[in-house]
Amino acid sequence: MNDYTHMPDSTLAKLALRDEQAFEVLVNRHAAGIHRLAANMVGPGAADDVVQEVFISVHKGLRGFRGEAQFSTWLHRIALNACYKTLNNKKNLSLSLSEAPEPISPHNPERAGDQANIREHLAQAMANLPKDQREAVALRELSGLEYAEIAKVLGIELGTVKSRINRGRHALREALSQIGLKGSD
Amino acid sequence: MNETDLNNIFRQATATTPADQGAAKRFLDHHRSRRKSYRHRLSLVSLILASAAAFTGTTILISHPNALPSSAAYDAYNSIQGDGW
Numbered sequence: 473m474n475d476y477t478h479m480p481d482s483t484l485a486k487l488a489l490r491d492e493q494a495f496e497v498l499v500n501r502h503a504a505g506i507h508r509l510a511a512n513m514v515g516p517g518a519a520d521d522v523v524q525e526v527f528i529s530v531h532k533g534l535r536g537f538r539g540e541a542q543f544s545t546w547l548h549r550i551a552l553n554a555c556y557k558t559l560n561n562k563k564n565l566s567l568s569l570s571e572a573p574e575p576i577s578p579h580n581p582e583r584a585g586d587q588a589n590i591r592e593h594l595a596q597a598m599a600n601l602p603k604d605q606r607e608a609v610a611l612r613e614l615s616g617l618e619y620a621e622i623a624k625v626l627g628i629e630l631g632t633v634k635s636r637i638n639r640g641r642h643a644l645r646e647a648l649s650q651i652g653l654k655g656s657d
Numbered sequence: 658m659n660e661t662d663l664n665n666i667f668r669q670a671t672a673t674t675p676a677d678q679g680a681a682k683r684f685l686d687h688h689r690s691r692r693k694s695y696r697h698r699l700s701l702v703s704l705i706l707a708s709a710a711a712f713t714g715t716t717i718l719i720s721h722p723n724a725l726p727s728s729a730a731y732d733a734y735n736s737i738q739g740d741g742w
């Protein structure tokens with residue numbers, strides 16, 4: 473890798489139109505976060521499909537990205553759309569734990585299994601939220617975006633973002649209580 | 658379940674896993690292979706088109722071994738200026 477690794481996303485996005493190495497730096501920088509978001513929205517087993525969909529869309533759409541929005545804002549909008557597409561393609565939304573999840577950790581399988589379990593249950597609960605709350609909660613709690621950036625991704629007011637997150641968290645607490653999921657300290 | 662419990666669940670769910678870390682490599686492996694296959698198909702199509710052009714040119718040359726057909730513009734020029742340049 474050369475100096476590309478130190479460049480901001482907006483510069484890389486322009487270079488990536490003609491330079492595969494710039495595109496690969498963008499992928500290396502963001503793929504883990506997109507995979508984590510997807511694993512918690514559609515389940516760990518389908519997260520790779522979302523990652524494929526997202527970065528193929530990014531590669532195709534780079535010519536249309538003018539840099540007026542932040543790259544991260546654009547990327548998260550694409551990621552949410554890819555998650556919905558994957559959810560719609562899934563015949564059975566209520567994910568079964570008998571579905572074989574992808575290999576997670578060779579070092580601590582018990583803990584990795586716990587985490588896969590949490591992600592599966594969280595994905596189930598998230599899928600049952602209304603779409604507007606699900607998007608806001610996912611961007612805040614799973615991707616760690618600031619309220620202002622969430623407002624840009626979703627095209628809504630800051631106050632609306634906060635209220636959707638509050639309502640979504642409340643609904644999630646109830647849903648996760650019903651299935652008996654409890655996070656360890 | 659209270660707010661702290663929910664925050665703990667989010668904290669555990671968003672802890673980066675080896676599967677998250679390997680996502681870029683898995684995507685790029687597929688991406689490179691797709692591009693390689695696309696380039697291969699593209700060069701194959703170019704080769705076929707070039708061969709077809711060469712074949713057509715050769716066929717025309719063989720079927721008309723003598724003079725090339727004169728153009729209407731050249732005939733008009735000759736009728737005004739006489740033969741030769």
